[in-house]
Structures are given as C-alpha cells and as structure tokens.
Amino acid sequence: MAAKSTILIALAAIVLAVLGGAAEAQLSPTFYSKSCPNLATIVRQGMNAAIQREKRLGASILRLFFHDCFVNGCDGSLLLDGSSGEKFAGPNANSARGFEVIDAIKTQVEASCKATVSCADILALAAREGVNLWLAYTYVLLQLGGPAWSVPLGRKDSRTSFQSLANTNLPGPASSLATLIQMFGRQGLSARDMTALSGAHTIGRSQCRFFRNHIYNENNINATFAALRQQTCPRSGGDSNLAPFDVQTADGFDNAYYQNLVQQRGLLHSDQELFNGGSQDSLVRTYSTNPGQFNADFVTAMINMGNLLPAAGTATEVRLNCRKPN
Numbered sequence: 248m249a250a251k252s253t254i255l256i257a258l259a260a261i262v263l264a265v266l267g268g269a270a271e272a273q274l275s276p277t278f279y280s281k282s283c284p285n286l287a288t289i290v291r292q293g294m295n296a297a298i299q300r301e302k303r304l305g306a307s308i309l310r311l312f313f314h315d316c317f318v319n320g321c322d323g324s325l326l327l328d329g330s331s332g333e334k335f336a337g338p339n340a341n342s343a344r345g346f347e348v349i350d351a352i353k354t355q356v357e358a359s360c361k362a363t364v365s366c367a368d369i370l371a372l373a374a375r376e377g378v379n380l381w382l383a384y385t386y387v388l389l390q391l392g393g394p395a396w397s398v399p400l401g402r403k404d405s406r407t408s409f410q411s412l413a414n415t416n417l418p419g420p421a422s423s424l425a426t427l428i429q430m431f432g433r434q435g436l437s438a439r440d441m442t443a444l445s446g447a448h449t450i451g452r453s454q455c456r457f458f459r460n461h462i463y464n465e466n467n468i469n470a471t472f473a474a475l476r477q478q479t480c481p482r483s484g485g486d487s488n489l490a491p492f493d494v495q496t497a498d499g500f501d502n503a504y505y506q507n508l509v510q511q512r513g514l515l516h517s518d519q520e521l522f523n524g525g526s527q528d529s530l531v532r533t534y535s536t537n538p539g540q541f542n543a544d545f546v547t548a549m550i551n552m553g554n555l556l557p558a559a560g561t562a563t564e565v566r567l568n569c570r571k572p573n
C-alpha cells in the first residue's frame with residue numbers, strides 16, 4: 248500500500264514536471280547536437296574572425312542579444328531589416344551594430360545545416376563568444392575573455408519586428424535605479440540580474456551623446472574622470488565620438504566596471520545609478536572585489552535573459568536570412 252502510493256506520487260510528479268515544462272522555455276544546450284553538430288564551432292570561428300578585425304565587435308554583438316531579448320523575447324526580431332522595425336527604434340538607431348557579423352555566421356551555418364538553426368540561437372551563441380573572447384596572435388592565444396557557459400538553445404525567429412515595443416522596453420542612459428529595476432522586473436529579471444548584466448559595460452564603447460549630461464552636469468562623478476571624458480566629448484558637437492566604458496581594460500571582460508563604479512567612474516548616468524547610495528551598492532562592492540561572484544552571477548543572469556520567449560501567438564519560424572522573414 249505504502250509502495251503503491253509512493254509510485255503514484257512519483258508518477259504524478261513526472262506528469263506535472265512534463266506539463267509544467269511544456270508551458271516554459273524548452274531550451275536545451277543539446278538542441279542541435281544531432282541536427283547541427285558543428286554549430287558552436289562555426290559560431291566561434293565567425294566571432295573570432297570578427298574580433299580579429301575589430302575587437303569592439305564582441306561588445307556590439309553582446310548588446311544585440313540584450314536588445315533582442317528585451318523585445319518580445321529572444322526571437323531574432325532585432326535582426327529584421329526595414330525602417331518600421333526595431334533597428335530604427337530610438338535605442339538602436341545609429342547605435343546597434345554588428346549585424347553583418349551575424350549574417351556571415353548565418354551563411355556558414357546554412358552551408359552546413361540547411362534551414363535548421365534560428366537566427367535567435369545564433370545570436371545567443373555569438374553573444375557568449377563576445378564575452379568569452381580569445382585573441383589568437385601568431386604565437387599565443389591571449390584570453391581577454393570572461394566566463395564561458397553552456398547556452399540553452401531551441402529558439403525560433405519571429406516573422407515581424409516590434410519597433411514600438413523596443414522604444415518601451417529598452418532602458419535609456421538617463422534611467423534612474425528605480426526605473427532600471429522596474430524595466431528588468433517587467434521581464435521577470437531581478438535587481439541582482441540587472442546589476443550583474445550591467446557588468447557587460449566592462450567592454451565596448453559609448454557615443455558622447457549618451458554620457459554628455461553625466462560628465463558636465465552631474466555631481467556623482469570622479470572629477471579626474473569627468474575631465475578625461477570631456478577631452479573628447481565637447482559640450483556641443485562630437486555627438487558620436489566614442490569613449491570606452493572601462494578605461495583600464497576596454498576590451499577585456501572583467502570586473503573593472505564595478506571597481507570604477509565604486510570610484511564614481513561610471514560612464515553613463517544609468518551606470519552610476521547602481522552605486523549611488525541605493526539598494527545595489529553592496530552588490531556592486533561585492534562584484535568589485537570578487538570577480539568569481541560576478542562571473543557566476545553574470546552567467547546566471549545571461550541564461551535567465553536568454554530564456555525570455557516571444558508572447559504566445561507570435562508567428563515564428565527558422566529564418567533562412569536573418570534580415571527578412573521566409
């Protein structure tokens with residue numbers, strides 16, 4: 248009798264697990280292991296080639312993944328061309344870059360595994376390579392990179408792009424801490440996820456127009472750092488002049504972003520909001536002294552963000568060309 252009910256309970260648990268799982272993301276790192284066994288290698292080679300050409304492209308691709316996932320889930324909708332699409336939303340216009348890197352990888356993937364791998368999954372894998380980048384020089388392999396992780400796969404691509412949703416869902420550089428926590432919260436991501444994911448600003452560049460107000464008009468900034476940034480970001484003009492987020496290791500993925508925040512050397516207003524007397528101060532301090540904790544939390548948060556799915560009823564497919572629906 249006791250044994251029988253144990254079996255029943257076990258069966259019920261399995262049924263519940265299967266039903267529960269079906270409603271959620273069914274992503275798995277082994278999704279393409281039979282249908283496209285060389286996928287990870289192809290993506291890695293494509294990203295390595297891009298990063299050899301221009302180191303910043305690792306950062307640019309990582310940002311594309313964030314901007315894709317926050318707009319109707321990670322569905323490749325950002326990659327669709329067209330003036331009414333996401334590429335021309337405020338946060339992306341004259342800013343989102345690196346699309347041709349994804350095109351080149353997609354061409355290679357299609358040559359190996361026809362009509363099998365979604366653009367959304369290629370972007371998810373490419374973003375990981377952007378973080379875990381290695382630069383091959385003639386005699387040495389130099390690791391500038393952060394953590395590597397298994398990327399859950401099995402996403403589909405949306406057939407449409409969502410410009411107005413991009414304008415609503417993507418945080419701007421003038422955001423307050425409360426706004427940042429709220430915007431990530433609406434995606435089901437915690438304040439801790441938000442603070443860890445912001446560590447992506449350990450690589451890449453920002454245009455002057457996004458940090459001008461912070462370096463000229465705000466007080467919570469290191470004066471030496473503000474003066475340095477003002478040298479190439481004038482009060483007027485030079486809107487698209489670039490500055491690295493992280494001066495010390497501009498292209499290396501590390502925890503220097505948090506060390507900078509503790510010294511009031513955040514580049515964007517929104518960066519410094521994470522360390523400005525509020526709820527994230529202690530976590531920023533932890534990450535600034537404990538790179539292992541930052542890496543672990545960053546990976547967890549990237550997987551959480553990567554699990555964001557399109558709204559029910561969205562028409563999806565495996566796109567053949569990342570720029571247009573089939």
Ligand code: HEM
Pocket residue numbers: 303305306307308309310313341342343344418419420421422427444445447448450451452453454455457515517
């Ligand atoms: C927390 C809210 C965030 C805000 C307000 C924000 C804002 C920005 C802005 C204004 C830029 C400069 C863009 C340009 O100059 O064209 C930028 C760049 C960048 N962002 Fe964020 N971001 C946020 C979160 C994130 C997240 C979660 C990630 C990825 C996980 C990310 C990754 C990047 C990267 C890597 C760059 C450099 C891109 C490049 O050099 O091409 N950001 N971000």
Ligand SMILES: *[C@@H]1O[C@H](CO)[C@@H](O)[C@H](O)[C@H]1NC(C)=O
Pocket residue numbers: 469470471472509510511512
């Ligand atoms: C400002 O930045 C400099 C490095 O440029 C650093 O030595 C100094 O400690 C910082 N000041 C404060 C108050 O954190």
